[in-house]
Amino acid sequence: MSRLMGFELWIAYRYMRVRAREIFIKLITWLSVGGVAIGVMALVVVLAVMTGFEKDLREKIIGANPHVKITAKGKELKNYEELAKAALEVKGVKSARPYVERKMMISTKKSARGVLLRGVKAGAASGLPDLDRVVNSTDLSVTAGREMGPGILLGAELAKNLGVMQGDKVRVFSPGGAETPAGFLPRFRVFTVVETFVTGMYEYDSAWVLIDLDEARDFLRMEEGVTGIDIRVEEPANAASLARAIEGKAGGDYLVRDWMEMNRSLFGAMKLEKLTMFLVLGLIIVVAAFNIASTLIMVVMDKTRDIGILKSMGASKKAIMQIFMLKGALIGVTGTVLGVFLGVSLGLLLKSTNILGLPPDVFYMSAVPVEMQAGTIAVIALSSVFVCLAATVYPAWQAARLDPVETIRYE
Secondary structure: OHHHHHHHHHHHHHHHOOOHHHHHHHHHHHHHHHHHHHHHHHHHHHHHHHHHHHHHHHHHHHHHOOOEEEEEOOOOEOOHHHHHHHHHOOOOEEEEEEEEEEEEEEEOOOOEEEEEEEEEOOOOOOOOHHHHHHHHHOOOOOOOOHHHOOEEEEEHHHHHHHOOOOOOEEEEEEEEEEEEOOEEEEEEEEEEEEEEEOOOOHHHHOOEEEEEHHHHHHHHOOOOOEOEEEEEEOOHHHHHHHHHHHHHHHOOOEEEEEHHHHOHHHHHHHHHHHHHHHHHHHHHHHHHHHHHHHHHHHHHHHOHHHHHHHHHOOOOHHHHHHHHHHHHHHHHHHHHHHHHHHHHHHHHHHHHOOOOOOOHHHHOOOOOOOOOOHHHHHHHHHHHHHHHHHOOHHHHHHHHOOOHHHHHOOO
């Protein structure tokens, strides 16, 4: 069997090396190789870039938001100290910190914006270097000169939009207020901008403000409770199972959600985009496969005499089919290997250089994020070879059906 297969492979390889008068067939053959290579290269590079963006986005979301969040159902979380201790008893939990969160209005002399105010305490690292540096190195409860008011941290984009810098004063308005003879008066407090932070997510950097936890509770008159508990775990990928364990300890009166549940629609949309891109770019390989089929049809027409001689010498229909399928497979494998090499090389170039010139002030990154995964490349390569092999079936079947008597009658 191996001997016969070796003979068929030798014949297929000989058909790849056409004679000078068959230069047109040779050109079509190498155009087919090039089409497969371009399709595979495009898939490798595009999916690597999309995976890199997805990983970068996931890291920013995980860093800026709780891995697991405990909140009360429609009210303040009062016994947060006991819940934090119970969460820390679960293996794999790294930290549990109370926080306050409320939508507010911030204003300066020139403009006003809606913001999300978060009351935080310095503590465990979030995974975002700039945010950790600012929160853990700043005393938000006191600023230089107490008469200037408590400190506040602004997202870099928000500070730019408000036109404020370090040391400037801002007013934060609470949605709650008091009824007076003059009407409803909103409650506000003056804060001093201590520093700005960058998370890398425009939605956060343009809308988040951070103040001290105790200051936030006092400002919002939350004397007994907090909004929720920010839980960080050692392995964010295990957040779902840890959330269920924490929920078992906390009881049914609390809402326990992990970061994957809170961002399910976003990552679901990104997976759908990757699948769509795979299918769209895969059409390049399908077009190349049609070229392979047309090439084989031309070869079958040109090698009719050779096929007749081989069959008269005892070659079976199966052997004839294998010869032409192997020729198509050689084209597909050559193009796939070349495409993987070019795709990986281009991916490494994008990863190590800023060849596309991404402006850091817009994207918060110096180069295109590229994440090449061996499993994804293997799926692309196997899919490419499978499509190319499928394109060879009909021409090979037609070659096997040729009658040796008819093919060599007039030779």
